[in-house]
Amino acid sequence: MEKKLVTIKDIAKTLGISKSTVSRALCGRTDIHPDTKKKIIELARSLNYEPNALAINLKQQRTNTIGVIIPETVNGFFARATGGIQKRADMAGMNVMICQSDESYIIEKKNIHSLMSGRVDGVIISVSHETDQSEHFAALQQKGIPMVFFDRISEDLETSQIITNNHEIAFEGTNHLISQGCKRIAYVAGPHHLNNSKNRLHGYLDALKQHNIEVQDSYIIHSSYKSDKVEEYTRYLLNLPQRPDAVFAINDFAAVEMMHILKKSGLRIPDDIAILGFNNENISRFVEPSLSSIDHPAYDIGMAAAEVLINQIRHPELKPEKRIVKSKLIIRESTQKQPQL
Template identity: 40%
Template sequence: MAIKGREITIYDLANELNVSTATISRALNDDSVVSKKTRKKVFDLAEKLGYRSNHFARNLRTRETNTIGFMVHELHSNFINSVLAGVEKVAAETGYNIIIAHSSEQYIKEAANAKNLFHRRVDGIIASLSFDSQNLDHFKPFIDKGVPVIFFDRVEKSFGNTTVVIDNYRCGYQATRHLIEQGCKRIAHVTSSLERNVYSERFRGYRDALSDNKIPIEDNMLIINDLSENAGIESAWKILKMNPRPDGVFITNDFVAAVCMRTLKENGIRIPKDIAVVGFNNDAIGNLIEPSLTTINYPGKHMGEVAARSLTDHLKGISDIQNINTIVISADLVIRKSSLRKG
């Protein structure tokens, strides 16, 4: 028997085997109430006819869809892709599918994505916020329905949900202190929107490292931009026009740091002799440029694994994320040639 032009149903299987639809349903769920012989017949026929189990309809009855929503601000990011790799690894191990939604750094799109995932009845959410996300009402329907939400990287701690982060303050302090130890006295900081926790905390670490070492904090040393190629070029030109120029710069993104370094070098700046540079993320580009880039290692895949494991353990009743407020992942300085002015 072959049925073309429409989806095979359990009624087709039942008619072909002359059994009830209840028997077919139980067999497809590998219920031991149905004999092994009958279950084998059902599975063999289902495979032959190309039957596809309606997981969504079945899971609506159990109030589970075995899907996780992964909401991020962009996909053109080595860090986000490494986080996704970690999430996918755990999801595959635990039997969950992933629905990916990205906002292109737009709050309106982020809110629309949240609404879509809510109506698709995902079992949980792993999210990193866009630049301009302030009102988090779009996550409230999940909370009201008891759907767990875990934020990572760009988080909003006042929301009260579990967050997975690194110690951005410590990393900002460590990067700036390293430049000071290399003899830098005027250190610029290139970053993004201070409305987001990751950038505000790194800036606070930068500022405190300067203060603790009796180095004046100058407003014009702070350059705020997006994380695009143009941002790297524009930041370099701002640095070139400063008088006196900085002798060190802490840039909160490796790609922007690489573009900034290229532009500085094209205009006669010797790195690190004239200006020492520290980036952030430990992206592959840091080893491809010359000189190689000193950076903060941001373990994205590990962060993804931790976030996904926390969520799936909660969904399976192994642990309760309501008892965990913040999970801090280790991140450390990786010293390379772009900042080494002393042996």
């Protein structure tokens, strides 16, 4: 136990050669005799030599790793997105370091510093729900560390970003509800300051406007993404003088829980009240009635984010790049009032 790890110097000493030569052999240079190279590699293998990434990175002035800051991994969307990031990074031979902000601005800030300190080559971020400023991001940018935002972006900064057609898809979703005959459509939105909830909200509002449906402020709920309030605002909606006949929810978890409460209250879905979710989680197919939702291509978004970042790392002269990934409306039972013909 507690053995000192074997270093390049140990190998050099036992072989009676210089550490430069050992280094040459181990990182695959050509200016070394095949025989010595073979000897070195064999010894290294037998000693179970593991290169010290700290030393290498210190010397190289880059770590070959990209930092990721996401609100939380328990959220299926972010879990799938990091999956995509990891896949793409792996293809490029890069490592990934994941931090969770836990939807907290303070922790997000700490994460930034810890990634800077770890000298990651670039950062991918989806900002915490609490965050409404951007100095900590600016600090990163100022140090010349490339960064890419996805899904939840910080609009104050001129950086690369991967977003979806939020406005359009919320517009489309709302239109779908209207086409089903819904007139009193409640909307569970995210926090005001986040771009994606803002854009989605406008999509919703514009759809209403297009159909000359008056906007009811009491139908719009600004909720946290950490949905521990679902029951509360569901009861609120139920007790409104004019009960909504549809709800467009912030995500599928909220939608499913809401459906559960509504059903227990004796309401029929979608006939009494239609429900449309967001994110198209796995479960949505299996609940009853099956939940209509917006398919948010998390994995692809992650892949795109990593791809853009890696480009940025390799070609620092590139201008920030914005990509838009398309979300898709998935219609299931929870919003389909009339049976299909």
